[in-house]
Amino acid sequence: MTTSAPVHRIGRKAAALATSLLLGTGAGLALAPAAVADDGGSTLRMPITGIGIDSLNPFLAYFAGSLDVFAGIYPALDTVEQDGTVKPYLADSWTTSSDKLTWTFKIHKGLKWSDGKPITAEDAAWTFNLIMSNSTAATANGSLVSNFASVTAPDDTTLVVKTKKPQATMLSVSIPVSGIPIVPKHIWESHVKDLKSYKNDSFPIVGYGPWTLTDYKSEQYAKFDANKDFLLGAPKYDHMIEQSFKNTDAAVAALRSGQLDYVSGLNPTQYQALKGRSGIKAYEQVGNRWSGIEVNGGARTRDGKKIGTGHPALGDVKVREALARAIDRATIVKKVRNGLAEVGGSYLPQSLPQYAWQPSDSEKFGYDPAKANSVLDEAGYKKGSDGIRVDPKSKRKLEFRLGIHSDDDGDAKVSTYLTGWFKEIGVKVDIQSMSSAKLNADLAKGDWDILMDSWSTGPDPTYLLGIQTCSALPDSKGEGGSTDSFFCDKNYDNLFLRQQSAFDDKERADLLRQMQAILYKANENIMIYNASGLAAYRTDRVSGIVDGKANSAGAYPAQDSFHQYVNATPAKASSSSSGGNSGTLIGASAAVVVVLAAGGVFMARRRSSSDDRE
């Protein structure tokens, strides 16, 4: 027993330490500032967008959280305004040569980086040239300059970009959030050799924008100070804090408890729970995302070699049409999205009304199981004794794998509806729930039949349309593809090339609509719904948040963080927050009392038993 004594003592020490820790924590409750610690000025509290910030190095980072930060701290050549029009930012004006191959930007005079050095055209030229010439620097934004022949800065206020082919999307190359952020040459020059490992984390980061990044802790927060001289209008707040929340339920709790002023990416349940709550406005943003199914109509490489294990019957456009007609989209919108979505049709979402396209009534593959059955009957797919149709050519049953994302509960709900509807037309579905990684790996190899998928787009839809071109198919070795459904159509590709050099907006919109009509008829990407973006903010704390309604001209305002964060204004009345404070105090003191009482009882017992021992 003597051997055990030390353990006993350790145990008692541990208990005492635990108690003191509890007490310490309790004291923390009482002493820590109840709400916001003001270090002078107002603070806007936002969540970090998406899954977070992967890097602060703008040449390497992909995550939405990073792009948001760069939009706030690095300048761009121009900006897409709230009404969708392109407006000057670093460049006051621009001209295009008659052959549409040379662009000349006039850079605004007298702007200064946050360390006081002047911002010149050379900074922009240097940034673009680095991305064009250095493969590491091209990691994040290389494709945006792939059509550039040369970029030069003949003087401090002139930037000349020469392109290989005419490029209608030139003004999207350097815009906040989705375009190339321009960095100060004098800071970055010395980091070219270690660009891959350079973390860009000496604060405050030298840049220019509505904000200056003053501090950052990975997976925790980013802190900003406002640039009160910002060219496009200073932020109304003095500081901004972006905090990382790994789950939306916690972010909602943080909004309600005052840790955040704004949350986005809510699911319908969270949205409806917040709606109508006093001091909070929950609103629907027009969706910039499609959700639907992709059908493997014949996975192949760029040179036409078949790959993968897709079901041969899905190569028949009639089978795909039947699938499209078997889906009751309105029911899914109602039951899965609680009505907070629009029935899908157009490949491009409603947030781009100038480009979105809808089928006419005669073209439409609406919900019509009878028609779907007759289409399959006519094409010779006879039902077997088990009610499942058989492909007359391959003699295989119409049994398809349906890949869904295991981390998406929407996928799970939609897929059960699909299973029932497809059964009605003699098609059996085997639901396979997979991680995104596995799903993507199978997709690239063509080892799939049907997948549920979802894509969003920024203000320029070129990329989203580009993944449906033949050149997005994998190479002859089956590698390097960026395709989504192995779609490949000569007419579509021709239109895609033409829209890239269509400088007249109406002409371009017309071409984009024709492309979407081709996609719609092929039924390899069957749109189901366009979900609304669901967000909420504290009306007692902040005003000026763009709430996603169309303006009088029918255009939807830009809803990205760049505009939100600049427009946000501290709310004047804050009567409810004082109530919150007293609540906090009461709660904190209650907790302290409980903890003290528990600790006291514990100590008392301890003492009484040690008395016993004497």
Place this chain on the structure above:
Amino acid sequence: MADTIDATGAVTAEPAAPRGGRRPGSGFARYLATKLVAAAVSFLATLVIGFVLFSLMPADPVQSITRGRPTSDAQMAQLRKQLGLDQSVPERFFHFVTDTLTGHLGNSWEFQQPVSSLISDRLWPTLLLMGTAMLISVALGLWLGVRSGWRQGSWLDRIATGASLTLWSVPTFWLGMILLITFSVGIGPIPGFLPAGGMSDPAITGGPDHVLDVAKHLVLPCLTMVLVVFAQYVAVMRSSIIDELGSPYLLTARAKGLRDDDVRRRHAVPNALLPSVTMIFMHLGTVLGGAITVETVYSWPGLGQLSYQALKVPDLPLLQGTFIVFSASVILMNLLADVIYRFLDPRVRAQ
């Protein structure tokens, strides 16, 4: 484990420490040496298993990383090359083993940063959360376990057993959410007063205020961990005490006229403690792994969350890095347990 206790019970009141004959020092050195070799072998084995496991995963992270971003073919190829995906599996294995043994954990694909710096960033938050939770769970669990076992069937026993088993079977995620809503948002008469997530309020910088702020952020995740974990200690400690109850040495102690409290604390508890010590070390080994669910619910920036993120891409170097750190900590704690057991349990020394 129960067998050990029976055996301990059978040893009776004064377990004879076999001291004579051998010098404990030399014996200990040999004992330590064998344990060290065994630890090294298991570490190497986990390296191989880890590599094989992770190589089986679908590994084209380039698609996942670049999804939704404009990326040209050349760039994708370049990215694959940068990430070392163009190397063959044997090549990758060779680099993995040599790098690990020289202390390099590689570069994360997703974060484009050295894995070692990502891990060391997350180490402190995890240690803080799991360490505090462990301390409280052990103290609370052992204390309750002893009390309930000693007075089996008493009101304290019924409450403690019932409550701990209920809490143990509750899903951690759900419990976390309930606590979060109750204490951070507030329900009915309880106003919310604790932060909903994160490790600190960024607006509070430096000094004692920051420490208090972190403590405040620690309360809910720590409480969730404790509520889920302490039940195991209650259960194990309670059953070991019950096993000791009928032992002759306790009867002897009582016959000597010792007070009940003293019999319990000085005689029963030390003998019943071994299974719990084993469990403490087992838990200590997994402490670094963090608690993925708790860290996710409360956005706690720890290692559990990091490995979950790595798994989603999948980010092989980061996964392998966290895997190495977790395995190493388990192996190290087992080694430590073996060594400490020699001091705690005379029978181990006798072997």
